[in-house]
Structures are given as C-alpha cells and as structure tokens.
Amino acid sequence: MQRIFKERDRMLRRISQTAGLAGSATTLLCLLVPGAVGGDILVSCVLLVLAMAGGQYLLGQTGALRWILCTVLTGLATILMLGFGSHPGQTLNSGEESAISIIAATAMGSVAAVLVISRKRVILLIALFAATIAGVLAVIVFAPSSPLTLYLTATGWLGTALLGWWVGQSVPRVLHRIAAIGRAHRAERHASELEAQRRQDARLLHDTVLATLTLLAHSGVGVNPEALRQQAGDDAKLLRQLRLGGLPTPRRSGVYTLEPATESSLGNTLESVRQRFGRMGLEVDWHGSGQVLLPSNVLDSFLLALGECLENVRRHSGVKRADVTITDDENTVRAMVTDAGVGFDLGKIGNERLGFAESVVARLRDVGGNARLFSSPGSGTTVVLEVPK
C-alpha cells in the first residue's frame, strides 16, 4: 500500500517538475524579448524566476511543502514586480502580459499537481490558487490590461490539478490490477511446477523414450524397421497422454505405469522389457522368480538399469541373445545379465562406458542398490544388479 502512494507521488512530482520548469524557461524567454521589461526590474525578475526554477526542480525531487511555497511565492513576487514595478499605472505591454500569464498559469500552476492528494493539501491548493488569482487581478486592475491573463491562469491551475487528481486515481487502480495479475501468476507458477514435477516423475516413460531416441540417433540401423515403428508409436502415444495431463497406463507394457503405486509387481513388467528388446532384435531369456514386489521407485531404477544393460549387450556384444536371471532373498532382489559376446577389458574402460556408471550405477545407488560388472575380452560380460526389497 505504501509503495502505491510512493509511486503515485513520484508521478505527480514529475508532472509538477516538467510543467514548472518548462514554464520558467518560457518566462525567461518572454522577459528577454527586447523592450519588454526595463533594466533593473529585468534583473530582479530574472533572478526571481531562476529561484523559482530551483524551487520547481527541488519540488520534483522531494515533493516537500517548502518548495511548493517557494515556487508560488517567488512566482507571485515576479508577477507583482512586473505589474507594479516598471511603469506604474500604465497599461502592461504585451511582453509583460505574456510573462505574467505564463508564470501564473504554468510555472506556478504546476504545483497544483502535487496538491490534490490529501484534504490538507487541497485546502492549501485553494489558498495558493486564490493568492495567485488575487495577485494577477491586482495587477490587471492596477495596470489595465486584458482579462485573458486571468483566464489562462485559471486554466493552467485547473488543467494541472485535474491531471494530478486523475493520475492520483490511475496509479492505485493499475497497481491493484497488477497485484491481481501477480496472484494469477503465482497460481500459474505453482501449476507449472507441478507439471514439471509430474513430467520428471514420469521417469520410466522418459527412459523408454530416451532408449528409442537413442536408437533413432543411430538412424535406426540394425533394428527391424517395423519393430522400431511400433516402439516409436507406443512412445509417442504415451507422451501424448502425458501432455494431455493423463496418467498413461499402456496395455502393451506395464513398465509405463505412471500411477503413483506404492508397490508394483516385477513379473509382468519384465515381460514387457523382453518384448521391447525382442522388437529390437535381442532375444532375452528369463530365469528365476517372476513375482517380486518392489516399491515403485526401486522398481523404476531396477528396470532402468536392466534396460541399460540389455541395451549395452544389444549394441556392443555382437550376439543376439542374453540371459537374465532374477533371484531374491529376504532383503535383496538380484538380476544377473549375461551374454556370450565379445566382452571387454575392464581395465580399459574408456569414456564411452561412462554412460554405464552414470545411468546404471548412479540410479541404483539412489535407491540403495549396487551394480557389479565382470568381463574379459572374448568371454562375454556379466552384470549383477542388486536392489533392496
């Protein structure tokens, strides 16, 4: 609330400053027209106008009452000096008349903008306006001249006060609306965070999508095109469901179950992994227990690790068959992935195998599991994956 008023006052001060300084500059120009004002009077008037400009500048910076008074009083002094000083009793010349008009209307009238914000200030506004009008009236009665000066003075004060009052209404109005926008935005941010969370939670879905994308990144070479299309179609469908806010529960493979199940069965999900690799040309033989219940986050990591191992077999082993043996005891579920492929020298694991450490080992460790790798050139590879029950 406090800031609203501050912003409003800043805008009002700006109006005062701009209008006031422009008015003072114009006044100086009018005074300096040759023959308009006599020597001594001219010097005093110019000094007074400069003082007034100083007041207007400071009024714009601080908005303090004393600068309002300073502006109005120096302005009034200038008007009286012009009216009564140079040639008493005679008609004002058009130079003096113009200078008085612009001082009264713009240079002094500019303070009206900052005087409309509270009752006290409005009273001051009326008093200052009355004083200005009285000053101008005194001058045009004393030195008979056109009432247009009075008219312009009233217009200047009225126009500035009206503008100030209106801006004073506009600013809180718009700031309230901005606050409402902020509230809407907060809700939107919350929704967007939930959405991000939902998508990140769909880890398994992303894992299979990533696997398929990786195949495509290799142009899909070495995979049966029909099977790849099938897989891509399945993944696209799931992504679409995810995008539409659904919780995809695919018929073909239970791997993708995104429902927040607390426990899931291992058996039917293994079958889907087998089918997936079958389509890509790797025959997977399962051995051992099929019905193991695992917490869903553990199951996720376990299946991911298993998928990554089989993907490595498919790509690097050179054989088209792998064996997976699942065993479990009271605390642990263990999977042994074995192939009879080319194998490799563990000591020479280069950067290309960094992916294994990151994607398999790290994820398993996240859920308290572990992975071990056994291999030597020519005698195949065995990976043991362990997760706690």
Add this chain to the structure above:
Amino acid sequence: MSRRLHPLRRPGNHTVDTVLADQNGLGGRHLGLGLSLSAACLVLYLFGRFLWEWFVQPVPWQSVSAWLLLVVLGVLAHTTSRSLATTMPTWLFSAVLAGSGLVVVLDLIGCWGLASQGIYPTAAPAVGALLMSLVTRRPSRQILIAAGALGAALSVAIIAEDRGDNLLTLAPGILTIALSVIPPGVGVAVARAFRRMVTRELDLVLVQSTVSQPRFAVGMLASEELARLDLDAETLLDDVAQGRTPLPLSAQTANTAASLATQLRLHLIEGQTETWLHHAVTESAFLGPAVTLIDSTGLAGLLSPIQRDALLLTIWLLVGNTAGATTVKVTLGPITPLHGVTTYQKVRFPIRVTTTGVRRRRVDPETWQAIRMVGPHVDSNPEGSLRVDIECSVDNPADA
C-alpha cells in the same frame, strides 16, 4: 531514467503474455482519459481566446475554418479509435496528423501579419492539446516528433512574420509556442513514467511469486522447456511411427533425435537444484542484468516466506531506485558455526549485499525496513557505494 525496459519475454507464460499484448489495457486507457480532460481545459481556453479576439474584431475566415477542422479531427480521433482499440490505428493517426498540419497552415495563414492587431494563432496551439490527448495511444516518440514539428512550424512563422519595430509582439508568440508544446511534453513525460512504473511493478509481482516456492524448485523456464522437449520427441516418434519419416533416418533427423535425447536427459537429471532467488533473478527482465547471485549451497531456500519477500524487495529497490549503472551482488553463506550455549534449532549465515552505483543517502527508506525483516544488519559505504551485511537466522531444516 534513461534505461528503458523492454517487454519481458517469458515463454508460454499466459498471464504475462495477455498483459503484454495490450500494455495500454493496463491503466493506459484510464490515464489517457485524464490527459484528454486536461487537454480539453486548454482547448477551452484557446477557444475562449479565439472568441475574444473575434469579439473585438473579425478574425480571418482561415482561422475559423481551422477551428472547425480541429473540432472534426478531435471528434474523429476520440470516437473512432476509442471504439476500435486501446491503441490508435496508424491510418487514423496519420489522417489526424495530416489534418492537424492543415489546421496549423490555415491558422498561420489567417493570422499572418496581424500580431500587431492582437490576433494570434489559437487553433494551431490547440493541436498541441490534441496531441496530448493521444499520448497513451501512440508511441511517445511519435507524439514528441509531432509536437516538435508543431513547435518548429510556429517558431518559423513567428520569426518570419514582419513586425516592423514592434518586437514586443514576439512575446505572445513565445507564449503561443509554449502553450502548444508544453502540454504534449508533459503528457509524454506522464505516459512514460506511467508505463515504466507499470512495467517495473509487473516485473516485481511476477518474480514475487517465486517466494512461495519450496527450497529447490524447477523454474518456469525449465518447466516449459521440458514440456517443449517432450512435445518435440512426441512429434519425432509419431512421424517415425506413421511412416512420415522413412527408416533408416537421414543424418539430419538422426542428429535431431540425438540432441533431443541429450537435452531431455539433461533436463531430467538437472532436476530441482535452483532456489527461488535464482529463479527470481533469472526470470526478471529488470533484475537479470544487474544482479549477481552467489549461493552455491542454496541457502536462500532456507529463508522464511517473510524473509524471502523482504530480501527480494531489498534487491529490487536497490536496483530500481538508481537506474543505470547499478549492480548488486548478493552472497549467501557460508553457515556460521555456533559456539557456546545456543539453540541448535537455528542455522545462521550472513547475507552480504554489495552494490556499485548506489549512494547511501539515495536509498529508499523502505529498503531499510525490508532489510530489517531479513535480519539484523550492518551497512557500510566502501568506495562510495552501499554494502550491507545481514546476519540471517533461520530454522534448521534438519529439525523440521
């Protein structure tokens, strides 16, 4: 005040998009009405003066027709465009400008050489008031150029006019120029300050929404990015599945798939490692360029909502009050080890706010109030710019 804010771009951000699509919709129309009313006062004065001159002696027919044309233009500009949109269509603005040019020419021709008889242009300066009433509906620069042209035309006419020895009639000429140029000038100043205020406040409330985030969160940008990547992947996979993309893939498509996979992986691993303050700074068009945040351990996430709000406001006020070459560096931590008898339910760490280009006495009083909400502080002024060390104490997350 030289730094102008560009509209912030936040992908997929619906509230903000709607607002930025129509900035004048946000208070601009209301402000425009006020400016128009104020301009109307001036027009009334000028018209009164015109009648006064006419009352004393017949004014030339050109000036009369200039006024008639001006009234038509005013009605046209304010009825047509108000019903169309909050911004004025270019064709209409051009038409109004062309008409205004005609008004000025007619009025100047009419009053040419009559200054000594007390006849001055009145319809021509009223064009300035017309421009003032349009400032919220056209870019400020166009209004300024138009007002400048008006002022220049009047100046040329007044200087060129033959006034013999009586140079005194120059003064009412100067008054006329001032009356035509000052109102649109003030109008532009108001509209600019208003737009700037709206942009800044909007920026603040938008980043303030980060305050309610959990300790670490995904920013809106990252969230949108993930959604986009998912969509791209979906499109690619669907193209493959439907046979629109033939297998094996071309090298280019394969590359696309590879980069999608990489980005997706990064986004899934990256997770939620940034604090609300990081999101606030990166998402703000206003804070982004000026603020450096050093918070390697994510301590900002530990602050209570009140402290967060206050810290954000502090940074915002420090950057906001001194537009230009201001930079603010915020360093959080390291956690202060506690000695002696203390409660272990609290974690203490310092927040150091180092600035350049912020003079202490120009700092908004509200800033100090905000700083006090964050914690007890010590401020100093090395190298002429403010530095604040806040001693911050928060609930220990381990006890929560």
